[in-house]
Structures are given as structure tokens and as C-alpha cells.
Amino acid sequence: MSAVRVGVFGLLGSGNLGNDGSLEALLGYLRAEHPEAAVDALCGGPEAVTARYGIPATRLHWYRGEYRTASRAGAVAGKGLGKFIDVFRTAAWVRRHDVVMVPGMGVLEATLPLRPWGFPYALFLLCASGRLSGTRVALVGVGAAPIGNRATRTLVRWSARLAAYRSYRDAPSRDAMRAMGVDTTRDGVCPDLAFALPTPPAGAPPGPAGTVCVGVMAFHGGDDDRARAEEIHRRYLDGVTGFVRWLVDDGRPVRLLTGDEVDRPVVAAILEAVDSPLVTVAETASLADLMKEAAAADTVVATRYHNLICALKAGTPTLALSYAAKSDALMARMGLGPYRHPAREVDTDRLVEQFRELEKNAAELRRTLAERNRVAARQLKDQFDALTAALFPTTGRARPRARQEAP
Known part of the structure; x- marks a missing residue:
């Protein structure tokens, strides 16, 4: 044969x-x-x-x-x-x-x-x-x-x-x-x-207390948004930058995550705008690396679809900056449907409110994610x-x- x-x-x-x-x-x-x-x-x-x-x-x-x-x-x-x-x-x-x-x-x-x-x-x-x-x-x-x-x-x-x-x-x-x-x-x-x-092994080294992973993306809208691409990108970048600045003002360590080489300019723009030692960049070469970062964090806020998957599979309470129906469906499948925010219209104040709610329910959400992963x-x-x-x-x-x- x-x-x-x-x-x-x-x-x-x-x-x-x-x-x-x-x-x-x-x-x-x-x-x-x-x-x-x-x-x-x-x-x-x-x-x-x-x-x-x-x-x-x-x-x-x-x-x-x-x-x-x-x-x-x-x-x-x-x-x-x-x-x-x-x-x-x-x-x-x-x-x-x-x-x-x-x-x-x-x-x-x-x-x-x-x-x-x-x-x-x-x-x-x-x-x-x-x-x-x-x-x-x-x-x-x-x-x-x-x-x-x-x-x-x-x-x-x-x-x-x-x-x-x-x-x-x-x-x-x-x-x-x-x-x-x-x-x-x-x-x-x-x-x-x-x-x-594979899921990161239990007992992986934790990050600093209160660490939040923020997954960013070179987001310019979809194929039908070409005429508004720069406007959409600017609003997204301003909203995410404002959220990272709020985390830093609250004394929270932030790890910036990417999922593609094209995301690096977004990382650079946030680092320049916030300019704080509390904001660091995760060097990730695989989804396994992303999962390890998510597993070591208290919470995750992310845009890219596979950033979300890595955080959810790691069992970390996650809020999606959703840009497509696939993100909405993923969050619903994993029992976190309410924790979504539109990537096209990031409102920093509203995002902060949702993030506080995510943290308040973190223990329950971890139990939900464990079952949904099984x-x-x-x-x-x-x-x-x-x-x-x-x-x-x-x-x-x-x-x-x-x-x-x-x-």
C-alpha cells in the first residue's frame, strides 16, 4: 500500500x-x-x-x-x-x-x-x-x-x-x-x-498582578469599507490607545499582542502615544506563544480572531473588539456573548465599563470557559x-x- x-x-x-x-x-x-x-x-x-x-x-x-x-x-x-x-x-x-x-x-x-x-x-x-x-x-x-x-x-x-x-x-x-x-x-x-x-500547562508562570493583554490589529474595515479605511483605522487606533492609557493610569501592566506582521505599526503608535514602562510588547511567533501570554494575564481585550481564540482556549476572561460576525459567533459559542465591543466604533468610556464588568465576573467566566473548551x-x-x-x-x-x- x-x-x-x-x-x-x-x-x-x-x-x-x-x-x-x-x-x-x-x-x-x-x-x-x-x-x-x-x-x-x-x-x-x-x-x-x-x-x-x-x-x-x-x-x-x-x-x-x-x-x-x-x-x-x-x-x-x-x-x-x-x-x-x-x-x-x-x-x-x-x-x-x-x-x-x-x-x-x-x-x-x-x-x-x-x-x-x-x-x-x-x-x-x-x-x-x-x-x-x-x-x-x-x-x-x-x-x-x-x-x-x-x-x-x-x-x-x-x-x-x-x-x-x-x-x-x-x-x-x-x-x-x-x-x-x-x-x-x-x-x-x-x-x-x-x-x-495544546493548551498551556497548568501552573504556567503568572505575569505581574493585574496584567491585561491587549491584542491590537492593523484594522481598516472590510472589503466594502475601502473608501472609509483611514477613517475607520484612526477611530480604532484612537479608541484602543485611550483604553491602554486608562489601564496605565490605573496602574495596570499591559502586554500588547499582535497576530500578523502588519500589526507592528499599530503597536509602535500606541507605545509612542502612551509612553509608559507599564506597556510592553509580547514577542510571539506562534499561537502557542499567544496562549502562554493570555494564560499569564488576568484578562484579555483583543481584536484579531485568533488572538481571541488563544485567550479563550487559555481560559482567560476575554473581551472582544469585534470586527466581523465570526468574532460574535466565537464569543457566543464560548459563553461570553455579552463581552463584545465594535472595532469600527471604539468608545473608550463604554469599553472601560465593559472591562470592569468582565473583571467583576472573572471567576464565573473562567468556569464557563473550562466547560466550553471541553x-x-x-x-x-x-x-x-x-x-x-x-x-x-x-x-x-x-x-x-x-x-x-x-x-
């Missing part, structure tokens, strides 16, 4: 800790349940993925400047040529595999600025290549949301239709795909894959069992026919 050839696909190794955490969780499942599988990746940062996870990796796009703005004729031509070449590169890579998995990530949404001919086009090429070559493509625990841009919505809809297997990280994601015209009757919902990562672990085990049954016939288990929706 030859080894099953498994490919993983996505913007992995590109500096986003949430994306890499989803990959790490999927690799943990594959190594535990399918150690015979030969795994490699088609991804945004192949060198980083190979160095960190020890699997061969290929660059996602032929044109290296894919995600830089093309202002010169040469760059525009390079991008155009790259789109054509990537058709054949993607198809050749997909054909070499029995299964290709897209692990977690918000691959079916545009809650952050997104061009249709960037990642949505790459995902469509992947799913179309899988259908044409007979390679099963699985979208595993992915995020989705309503999309306003017609071209992006069309590419996302057809990508989902062409996939052999789909599951979502929350019910609103499944609802969004149903609203786009995808038959989701047999599609499952499970917690985000990051909940399958439920999430059981649900993810069921998700991985379903994935094995659907995609790995060589394990000897009965395999139902993989779902392929007619175009």
Missing part, C-alpha cells in the same frame, strides 16, 4: 499566526491519525513552512510581487502573466496528490480588504484543478461571510461548489455559503481548528473522525462516497 499523498494549501508561512496555527493543528491530526501520509504544501511562505514544520513546500504564486500594489507597467504585466502561469502550476501540483486540504482560515470571506484576483482566484484554481484531476479537495473548518464584490463572490461560490468536502468553523459561515447558492445540506460545523492545539475538544475529535472517513480510504475504515456537488 503506497502512502497517501496529502497537500495543504493557503496563505501559510506569510506572517499570520492564525493561519499557521490552523496548519499546525491539521498537521497534528495527520501525524497522529495518518502517520503514513506524505505531506507537502503550496503556500505563501514556503521557506518558513519548511523550516518550522519540516514539510516540503512550494510557492503559491509564480509572480513574487503578487500581494504588492502594481503601479508600473512591468508589475502589471508580471501579475497578468503570473495568473496565466499559475493555472498550470496549480493544476500540476494538485495532480500529484490524493487529497488536498485547506486548513481553517477565512478563505471564503472578505471581512478584510481583498482583491478577487488574489487569493480567491488561487482558491478557485485549486478547487477546479481538483475536480478536473479527481483529487479530493477539502475545505476544513474554514470561515465564510457575505461578500459584496460580485467577482469575489462568484469565485468563492464556485470554489466551494467544486470542493469535495466542506466544513465550517461556525454556523454563520455555513449560512453565508447557503445564501450564496451553495448546497450546504451535508456540510458540518465545528470549532476553529486552533482549539485542537465541549470544543469533543467536537473537534468528531470533525477529525469525519475527515478520516471521508478522505482516507486506505485506513481500512468504511468510507462514504465523497460529496461532489454538481456545478
Whole structure:
């Protein structure tokens, strides 16, 4: 029996800790349940993925400047040529595999600025290549949301239709795909894959008493907010800075968290504006690092989705600066639905009131999170069992026919 050839696909190794955490969780499942599988990746940062996870990796796009703005004729031509070449590169890579998995990530949404001919086009090429070559493509625990841009919505809809297997990280994601015209009757919902990562060990060294982790983000609104992007960002930054200043005035140590390389200017702006030794920056290279920071804190206030996941999985009372339905759904799933504040309209005074309420109920919220994390672990085990049954016939288990929706 030859080894099953498994490919993983996505913007992995590109500096986003949430994306890499989803990959790490999927690799943990594959190594535990399918150690015979030969795994490699088609991804945004192949060198980083190979160095960190020890699997061969290929660059996602032929044109290296894919995600830089093309202002010169040469760059525009390079991008155009790259789109054509990537058709054949993607198809050749997909054909070499029995299964290709897209692990977690918000691959079916545009809650952050997104061009249709960037990642949505790459995902469509992947799913179309899988259908044409007979390679099963699985979208595993992915995020989705309503999309306003017609071209992006069309590419996302057809990508989902062409996939052999789909599951979502929350019910609103499944609802969004149903609203786009995808038959989701047999599609499952499970917690985000990051909940399958190890939890920091009990008794991890605590931080200074009263430490608050504040997770920040280079937030400029979503894909439909491009005209107001700078206004939204300024309001967000001013509100978060005001909250950090209030914490410092109250004598509270603050640890600033990020989740992507693009967040660093926000950190720099807050440090300059507040200018206090009580404000420090956590150096995090993985979701495990983020979880350790959250576990050592008394409370967390965060924006990025996977900052929230890390804090909730660590069992730390958390308040979400919510920018999308996925954050709202996550907080509701974990029993902290009331502790949300809109990232687009940060009101420092109101945020302080909610934070005080969070602290007052901290003991009860820790008990709630412990129970919800146990439920999430059981649900993810069921998700991985379903994935094995659907995609790995060589394990000897009965395999139902993989779902392929007619175009």
C-alpha cells in the first residue's frame, strides 16, 4: 500500500499566526491519525513552512510581487502573466496528490480588504484543478461571510461548489455559503481548528498582578469599507490607545499582542502615544506563544480572531473588539456573548465599563470557559473522525462516497 499523498494549501508561512496555527493543528491530526501520509504544501511562505514544520513546500504564486500594489507597467504585466502561469502550476501540483486540504482560515470571506484576483482566484484554481484531476479537495473548518464584490463572490461560490468536502468553523459561515447558492445540506460545523492545539500547562508562570493583554490589529474595515479605511483605522487606533492609557493610569501592566506582521505599526503608535514602562510588547511567533501570554494575564481585550481564540482556549476572561460576525459567533459559542465591543466604533468610556464588568465576573467566566473548551475538544475529535472517513480510504475504515456537488 503506497502512502497517501496529502497537500495543504493557503496563505501559510506569510506572517499570520492564525493561519499557521490552523496548519499546525491539521498537521497534528495527520501525524497522529495518518502517520503514513506524505505531506507537502503550496503556500505563501514556503521557506518558513519548511523550516518550522519540516514539510516540503512550494510557492503559491509564480509572480513574487503578487500581494504588492502594481503601479508600473512591468508589475502589471508580471501579475497578468503570473495568473496565466499559475493555472498550470496549480493544476500540476494538485495532480500529484490524493487529497488536498485547506486548513481553517477565512478563505471564503472578505471581512478584510481583498482583491478577487488574489487569493480567491488561487482558491478557485485549486478547487477546479481538483475536480478536473479527481483529487479530493477539502475545505476544513474554514470561515465564510457575505461578500459584496460580485467577482469575489462568484469565485468563492464556485470554489466551494467544486470542493469535495466542506466544513465550517461556525454556523454563520455555513449560512453565508447557503445564501450564496451553495448546497450546504451535508456540510458540518465545528470549532476553529486552533482549539485542537495544546493548551498551556497548568501552573504556567503568572505575569505581574493585574496584567491585561491587549491584542491590537492593523484594522481598516472590510472589503466594502475601502473608501472609509483611514477613517475607520484612526477611530480604532484612537479608541484602543485611550483604553491602554486608562489601564496605565490605573496602574495596570499591559502586554500588547499582535497576530500578523502588519500589526507592528499599530503597536509602535500606541507605545509612542502612551509612553509608559507599564506597556510592553509580547514577542510571539506562534499561537502557542499567544496562549502562554493570555494564560499569564488576568484578562484579555483583543481584536484579531485568533488572538481571541488563544485567550479563550487559555481560559482567560476575554473581551472582544469585534470586527466581523465570526468574532460574535466565537464569543457566543464560548459563553461570553455579552463581552463584545465594535472595532469600527471604539468608545473608550463604554469599553472601560465593559472591562470592569468582565473583571467583576472573572471567576464565573473562567468556569464557563473550562466547560466550553471541553465541549470544543469533543467536537473537534468528531470533525477529525469525519475527515478520516471521508478522505482516507486506505485506513481500512468504511468510507462514504465523497460529496461532489454538481456545478
